[in-house]
Amino acid sequence: MYIWFMANSKLYKGSLVTIILKLLNESNKMYGYEITQKVKELTRGELKITEGALYPALHKLEAEGLLEVEVKKVDNRLRKYYKLTEKGNKETVSKLQELQEYIKTMQVLVNPKLSLE
């Protein structure tokens, strides 16, 4: 499927929401294409998010009340910006904590020596 295309997509698929929330937490507001470009830039092209994965995730987060939208006219067209709601900010903290714990656990499993240091 056309969700992600990269070295091992399955490992990253479950983190899409966390990535979106983290990026929105760092910037005040972002639009869809900007998010895809930011991810590409930060990972030096290693990770690419397709629109088929990004927009359904954004709309789901919006429906859950974690994001709010703002539409502005930019470059001859309308642009939909997303920003975190108060509930979204809380969810970002929780999701990041969850991800860090996951990474720590994986570290213990994959490289026990390194995790003891």
Added chain:
Amino acid sequence: MVRLEREDIGFIENYLENSDIFYADIRLEMTDHVASEIEQLMSSENTEFYETFKSYMVNNKTVLLENNKQFIRAADTSILKRLYFELIKRPTLLVFCALLFMSYKWLLTIDVENLKDYMVMIPIISITPFLIVYVCSLKIFKIPRFSGVERLGLLYLMSFQVFNLLSLFTRIYVKSEHNFYIVALLIAIIVTFSLLIIKITFKIINQYRNDYKFMKSL
């Protein structure tokens, strides 16, 4: 960086509309995404608009159409969630109890035989208020085809079926004044639902008017 002209943006939007992406909210987002991608490609590959657009669509049209379907599903989920959250609020329960009491008192003043005739009309009468609200809002605010607004139709249809079923079921029980509490319950359920649906309709329309105030028709 290349910037697309107004005509190019219009071309993309028309293409998406002709590809069955009817809803204005999803189309404007897709238009912006496609336009941004094409601008990027035109700058990096030094190509013309039509050639870049054609090549982009050959590779991405399926994804865009799938995205449209997922967006519609998200809109339906959002409406049903709103209904659920409204249903579990305390004021809803209070309104329901008040309606139940008032309906029962009113039914005691009515003849049983006449009541059966009235009940046939309950489903039609029950959906009329929110259809009036919906049509009037669209006419007054001239809202474009937004997914949230159009998908309310699904909620109306579901409500009509539920009301009809409840009405049919209740008619079997109306044999004497002793069974009036069942009819009162039906009336209370239908009116509470209708009020909630009207409230959700207003909320959704106002949200679109607020979020999309840059659109000409708003």
